[in-house]
Amino acid sequence: MARKYSSKINKIRTFALSLVFIGFFVMYIGIFFQGNMLVMTLFMLLGLLCIVGSTVVYFWIGMLSTKAVQVVCPNCGKHTKVLGRVDMCMYCNEPLTMDPSLEGKEFNEDYNSKKKADRI
Template sequence: MMAKKYSNKINKIRSFALALIFVGFIIMYAGIFFRGNPIVMLIFIILGMLSLVFSMVVYFWIGLLSTRAVVVNCPNCDKPTKILGRVDMCMHCREPLTLDPELEGKEFDEDYNKKSRQTKQT
């Protein structure tokens, strides 16, 4: 069984927004195949534009989150990285990071960021 691949939360959300841009363009280009039917072509173009607009909203939202993220220097690569939540990964070297002293030394698990997991531990 392959190990789960973790990455920084900010980078995950940015990658999702970038994927939305490409999906939007692909949907709009698919509309070209329906040039004979303008209504269907218009529907594809509108769906593609909605994907692009949603991508812009996601980028704006992650930008706001990024301004509130805690910036720390990674102990492994000594580069500044942003942490969202109780646990996160370094943006550069994927070192597990936490600001919670209770989690230091424990194996990395993204479930530590979930509210249900926090209430069970206390």
């Protein structure tokens, strides 16, 4: 079965965006408990925590993105950022690596983890 890969930056941004929607959904559930102020407040606070968590994740990935190496994708010619030893192009999902020893090898996200890469 083929796995769907995407760039690490896009994965983290998608997670942060989903936290926003989860937060709104949790808050919306709280509306159904208007009779019980404690439960409604609990849902509202949980939703708020999800949204604040999303803000923290967006800030973190923004800081991480400034440290990423910017390269030109050989497939689509667009500028993309590479985090770690291997990553995917943000636009065309072309496997990219900054490690010359990995050139020509099949793409595997485990190359970014030293423990897993030693077993491969």
